Amino acid sequence: MKVKRALVSVSNKLGLDTFVQALTDLGVEIISTGGTAKFLEEKGVRVTHISEVTGFPEIMNGRVKTLHPKIHGGLLADRDNHDHMLTLKEHGISPIDMVVVNLYPFEEVSGKRGVTEAEIIENIDIGGPTMVRAASKNFKSVAVVTDPRRYGEIIDEMKASDNQLSLETLRSLATQAFHTTAHYDFVIANWFSEGVSDFPPFKLLDFEKIQDLAYGENPHQRAAYYAEVNARRHLLSRVTQLHGAELSYNNLLDLNSARELLREFSLPAAVIIKHNNPCGVAVAENISAAYDKALAADPVSAFGGVIALNRIVDEELAAKLAKNFIEVLVAPGYVAECLELLTQKPRTRILVNEERRKAVSGEPDYRRVMGGLLV
Structure with missing residues (x-):
């Protein structure tokens, strides 16, 4: 799969400017959102703002940016499906070959002392996981990058193969992406369960x-x-x-x-x-x-x-x-x-x-039994 067009929307910007500049140097068009676009432009990277693609502004303080057919059509279209590609052409939608997304730091924010419920809820990412899941479902056509630690290997592979990424790499990225969204939902579900009961109706472990x-x-x-x-x-x-x-x-x-x-x-x-x-x-x-x-x-x-x-x-x-x-x-x-x-x-x-911590009470203890768990 050859990468020609990438959508970049991240919370963690570690190494992002170097990675996106390398993509630009390889001739990849960069689409970006809100704060990410501003960050990249300040670093001298040329980007196309998401609103230029959708024809619709970001609204509700950024709650709605990428939830649009011109984005998700470009992510979900199977390149080997003639009808899909015809639909893109009929609606003026261009394919998106790579999504670079990491999610709002819900786990970090919800774990802070003194943080309000409103602040925590604002860090529940909606558009990010939606793009990640869409790209992962269509992994044979779209590369989904959720981990900054993989930026280097992706650029190296693209440089060595005329912007191509192997099916093995695409599958590996999608696997990691689904684990990322699964863990993200797991943390949110557990946060909503806190305070309801010491033994909520569902117990998720990761x-x-x-x-x-x-x-x-x-x-x-x-x-x-x-x-x-x-x-x-x-x-x-x-x-x-x-x-x-x-x-x-x-x-x-x-x-x-x-x-x-x-x-x-x-x-x-x-x-x-x-x-x-x-x-x-x-x-x-x-x-x-x-x-x-x-x-x-x-x-x-x-x-x-x-x-x-x-x-x-x-x-x-x-x-x-x-x-x-x-x-x-x-x-x-x-x-x-x-x-x-x-x-x-x-x-x-x-x-x-090297641990110096003494025994702490109050931490849950789990014991496996046949087909179940004691807490």
């Missing part, structure tokens, strides 16, 4: 993949770790792996149990988990003593377990840890000399947990 895992519950199974989109924290949000093999499904189950239990303690504490069960938990005056006590609870089960600590690992503790086989070790930090000793064991996964 997750994104963080990483693939080494294997599933059993070695022949596949697995991946997903986190709630824009969660304030999640299992690996402040965790960095310093050493060892990829984390597995069972590693994360045990790590979750270990971290949840460890967060209950302010004194130096050690938690040892095996097969998702605590086999040693202790507090003491220092972290080395806490580990000794936790290990003494069940030294047999501790073999190949997950060990979580809430203090930095020093040389004394590292020497003790090195004597045992550990699947996963997580701590707030490690003295440099300790890492040299601990990394001699290639199978041990060594993690740093």
Whole structure:
């Protein structure tokens, strides 16, 4: 699909001027709306205002800009459908080959303190999602760009192929676009549900993949770790792996149990988990003593377990840890000399947990059951 004409209407203008200038340099005509057009013109980019295309001004403080047949006809016309193209010609509608849209920052605004309901509602985007969905439905004919991080790759592909974008790229952009609008509606629906009930009639959850895992519950199974989109924290949000093999499904189950239990303690504490069960938990005056006590609870089960600590690992503790086989070790930090000793064991996964937040009540807890969810 060759890009000749693009409609640009964004809230987040990061990198936009560079991207649109590159499109202009490739001979692409730029149509734009309101604040986006003003921004681009101030950057020296030539644009055609949306009202010049529709023959109708933006009205209702910008609530109605792009909701017009000359826009959506140009987006929804299937280029391979003769009747569609004939209809465009009959009504004087020109095809639009690319839509560059990101949506009003509803999630950001609704999360601010002191913001009014009217301000939040004004950040419910209507025209943006409508264009995104129209272009995505017609993805074989229209490129839909919703993520500024993809500007570079799009320009590179167009430069290398006479303004063409491959079907693979078009499908990838449409997939991302539908996820974008789905998440957007998800956030809005949840906002409307807030305050109605602690347990509203519908519960929507949205997750994104963080990483693939080494294997599933059993070695022949596949697995991946997903986190709630824009969660304030999640299992690996402040965790960095310093050493060892990829984390597995069972590693994360045990790590979750270990971290949840460890967060209950302010004194130096050690938690040892095996097969998702605590086999040693202790507090003491220092972290080395806490580990000794936790290990003494069940030294047999501790073999190949997950060990979580809430203090930095020093040389004394590292020497003790090195004597045992550990699947996963997580701590707030490690003295440099300790890492040299601990990394001699290639199978041990060594993690740093930089989270300092203590347990917080009031956050919902979800448990999967057969065909359902406990909240």
